[in-house]
Amino acid sequence: MESGMLFDIKHYAIHDGPGIRTTLFFKGCPLNCWWCHNPEGISPEPELMFKPNRCLPECSLCVQRCPKNALAKNNGLLFIETSQCRLVGECAKICPTLALEKIGYKLTVAEAMAVVEKDRIFQETSNGGVTFSGGEPLMQPEFLEALLDACRQRGIHTIVDTSGHAPYEILERIRKKVDLFFYDLKLMDENKHREETGISNRLILDNLNKLAQTGSKIQIRIPLIPEVNTSQEEIAAMAEFISSLPGIEEISLLPYHKMGGQKYENLNRPQPHSQAQAPSEEVIREIQSQLEPYGFRIKIGG
C-alpha cells in the first residue's frame, strides 16, 4: 500500500476551506520561502524539534538513549550535535515532556484515512472535508493520489493546497479527483521569485494557466509580504494575470505574521529576515480595494 510522510494532522481546521476540515500536512516542499509559517514542512526528511522550555534539567533519558551520541546535557541544558544526529528518533520517543519531537512520520493511506474518518461526522454536518496541505502535497504524488481516491470513494470533499511547482503531468493526473485547488501565487517577477523562494516561477504560472483552462475549481492564495509583493505594481501584475484565467472567483490574502518565528527557534534554525514586519491594516485594505475592481471575492486570512 502507498505510504507517505506527514508532519501534522489538524482537526477542527476551520481556516483551510469550507466547513470543518481535517488538514493533512505533507512534509517536503520544493520552495524555500523565508516567510514560511511551517518551516518544518520544507525538508522532505524527518527533523528534530526541540522546545527548551519543556526540558527537565534533571532528566537525561534522551542522552542515554541516543545510539549516535548526538546529545549532551550540561548544567541542565541540552545540546544537540546536529552533525552526529541521524534522526533515529529514539530521543523523542523517550522524552517524557515532549521537549524533543521528531517531526515527520510515515504512514500508509489506510492509517491516514483512519484518522480522517474519525472526523466524518463533523465533515458531514458542516459540508467540510479534507485539505491536503504542507509542505507541498504534489511532492508525494502517489500518496496524494491514493488519498484522493480513498476520499472520493467515501464521498469526502477534498482540497489540495499547492505551490504549483510540480510537473504538470501530476496535476493532470489528479485534477479530476480534486474538488478544489488552493493555488499559491507569490510573485510575477521571475527573478524576484527566484531570489525570495529559491526557484523560478515559470512552472508555477504555466501550471496555473493550464489547470485553469481545464475548468478545475481554483482559489488563489496570495501571501502578503511587505517589501516582497505588496507594491501596487506587483499586485496589479498578479491581478492582471489572474483575471486572464477562466473561472477564478476568489482570492485569499494571507498577511505575513512574524509569529511563525517560534518554529525556527524550536528547529534550532536562524529565522530569516527576523526583522520583517507584518503588513499594516492600511496596506491590506489598499490591496483589497486594488483587487476588488477585477471582480474577485476577496478574503483576508486563510
Added chain:
Amino acid sequence: MNSRIQKLKQQSLDTKPSISSERAELLTEFYNSDQSKGLSTQVKRAMGFKHILENKAICFNEGELIVGERGPSPSACPTYPEITVHSRKDFEILNTREKTSYSVEESTIKTYEDKILPYWKGDSIRDRLFNQVSEAWKESFAAGVFTEFMEQRAPGHTVLGGNIYQKGMLDFKADIQRSLEGLDFLNDPDAYDKREELKAMDIAAEALIRLAERHREKARDLAAQESDPERKQELEKIADVCAWIPANAPRDFWEALQYYWFVHLGVITELNGWDSFNPGRLDQHLNPFYQKGLENGTLTEEKARELLQAFWVKFNNQPAPPKVGVTAEESGTYTDFALINIGGVKPDGSDAINELSYLILDVIEEMRILQPSSMVQISKKNPDRFLKRALQVVKTGFGQPSIFNTDAIVQELVRQGKSVEDARNGGASGCVEAGAFGKENYTLTGYFNMTKVLEITLHNGVDPLTGKKLGVETGDPRNFSSLEELLDAFQTQIRHFVDIKIEGNSIIERLYAEYIPAPFLSLLIDDCIAKGKDYHDGGPRYNTTYIQGVGLGTISDSLVSIKHNVFDEKNLNMTELLKALDKDFKDQEILRQQFLNKTPKYGNDDDYADDVMRSIFEIYYAAVDGRPNTKGGTYRINLLPTTVHVYFGRMLGATADGRKAHQPLSEGISPVQGSDRTGPTAVIKSAAKIDHIRTGGTLLNQKFNPQLLEDEEGITNLSHLVRSYFSMDGHHIQMNVVTADTLRKAQNNPEQHRDLIVRVAGYSDYFCDLNADLQNEIIARTEHQDI
C-alpha cells in the same frame, strides 16, 4: 438598556449580600405562639409560612416594575433554622471568609443566640441527620468520598411547569377542595395525613395571596405620595397587577411575570431548596401573553424587554442561602442556579422557537449578570438561526447561555419512564439536570468521588490519607495481573460506598417527609394536590434521586495509566507505582511527566483510553441506576461537579494520571485539564462515547479562543460542532471563550493549561509552547478583542 434598568442593575451589583434574621425570627415567633399548638406538622409549617409572608417587611426599590424581595431588602438573605442552625462561629466565618462572604451584623448574631438557637438546636434537620446516619456514612463523608446536599439545604432542583399561567391561587384552592372532598376515611389509611397536607396547601395558597395584597397596599400608598405622574401611574399599575394575581390567572405579560415572581418568592421563603426555583421554559410560558399584548396594543417589544430585564434583576437580588463547611466548598457561589430555559420543542414534538426566544437572548446578552443563569435547548428541529444567535451571545464571553440537546433530554426522560409529552415539556435545571418540569421531584443528593474510591481500592480498603479502613478488603493490588482484576475490585468498592450513601439517603429523605413538609411547593407541582401528598413524600408525578459522579476524566486517565504503564507496557510494577503515588511523585518528576505526556488520555478520541472510561461509567451506572428511593421513585446517575472537584481533589493523594496530591479533579465529563491535545472534535468524540441517554445529565466544558469565533464563519462552524455532538446524543456543552485573564493564568501555570490552543497567525499552536514575547503579544491581542 434604559436608565431605569441600569440603575436597578447597578443597585443589585453594588449590594453586598448580607444575612437577615427576619425569617428565622418570624418562624420562631410563630412556633413559640399559642396559635401553633395542637397542629399537625404540615399545617404548622403552612401557618408558619403564612406568618412570615404576613409580617415580613415589604420592599419596593426605586423605579421597580416587578416587585418583591425575599428578605427585607435586596440581597438580604434569610436563614432556615429548621434546616440548619447557624452558630456564632458560623456567622463569623460567613462574615469574614475570603470567598462568597455575607456581611452579618453583631445584632443579628445576638438575636440568633438569644431567640433562634435555643428553640431549634437539636431539632434542625442537620442535627437530626448527623444523629441518625451510620458511623460508616459519617466516616466516608468526612473522608471526601461523597457529599450530602440535604444537610444544609432542602431538596430542590425543581422547576415550575405551565400551570400558573392558567390557574390562580383561587383555582388551586378549588382543586385542593375537590381533593379534600374525595378523601375516603373508610378505606384509605392515609386519609388523615392527606387531609392535613391538603389543608396545609390551602393555607399556603392563602399566604401567597396575602403577600400580593400587602404589595398592592404598599404600591397604593407609594402612588398616593408620588409626585412624578409617570411613576405614579406605574405604581398604580403595579397595584392593579397585585390585586389580580396571584389570586387569579394572569391576563397579560406583566401579570404573568409578577405572578411567577411571587411564586418564586414563596418557594424560596418556604425552604432553601438547592437550586432555588426556576420558571423553566420561559419563552413557551410567556409567548401567548406576548403575542396577545402586541395584538391588542397593550404591549410593545420595548416594554416586554424592559419588563424582562426588571425580572432578571430580581433573580440577581437573591443570592444563594449561605452554606458553611464542606457544603460551601462544593458550591461556593452566590449563584443560586435558576436556569432559564429557552428553545426546544412543544409537547407535540414540533419546533418551539418563537419571537420571544430571540428577545430573551437579547436580554441575556444585555444584562450580563450572574443570576438568573440561562440555557438554550437545541433540538434537531430548531433553526440554525437560533443556535447561531445563542453562540453570538456565548462569544461575548460570560459563559451564558449553555447549550443543551433537547432530543437527548427527551430520550433520557422517556427512558426513566416519563410520558413523551411530559418529557418534551421538560428541560434542564441547576447545572445540567434533566427533569419533567412542574411534575417531578428530582433531587440531587450528593457528589460521589469516584477517584477517591479508586485510591481506596488501590490500598485494599484503606484511605491512605488517614489510615482508616473505609472500604472492604478487595485484595492487595500488587497481586493483580490485569486491569480487569483491578476493575473488579473497584466495582466492589463502588457498590460498598454507594450502599452507604443510599442507606443514609433513605433516612434523610424520610426526615424531610416527616419534619419538613413543603405545602406551598407541593401545591405547584403535579400531582401533589390530586394525591394529597407532599413534595417530599412522593406527591409529585415523578420522583427521582440522583447521585452525581465526579471526576470521570481523572479516574479514567488514572486507570488508563495503570493499564498502559503497569499491565501493558510494563514500564513499572504496581509496587513502584503505589510508592510513587504515596510519596506524591517526590523525586519522580520524570515518571510523572511520562504519565502526563506519554500515556494515552481520555478526550483524544483514542479508544484505548475511552474504552476504560466506558467501563467506569458502566460500573457506576450499575451501582446506582434503578434502585428504589423512599418516595416511590428511582435512583439515577448524572455526571456534574459544580465546584466540588476542587474539594474532592483536596481530599485525595496523587493519582496515576500524573496529578499531584490535593490538586483538583477533572470536572464533569470534560477531559483532565490539559490532557485533550487533539482539539475540540476529539473531545466531543470521546465525550460522545458516554451513553448520555442513560444519565440524567452530563456536563462538558470546552474552552475556545475568541479567534475561532471572530467571524460569521467561525460561528457557523461552531454551530456545526454543536450539532455534531448532539447528533451523537451529547447532553450539554458549555463554551468558555478564553479571555486574556485565562491566558495570563496559563502563562504562570502552564501545566494546567497544556491544552490551550491559540491561533497564532496562519496556524494555531499550544499557548504554553510559545515564548514569553509571543504570549504577551497574544494576550494583548485577546484583550483588545475582549468585550
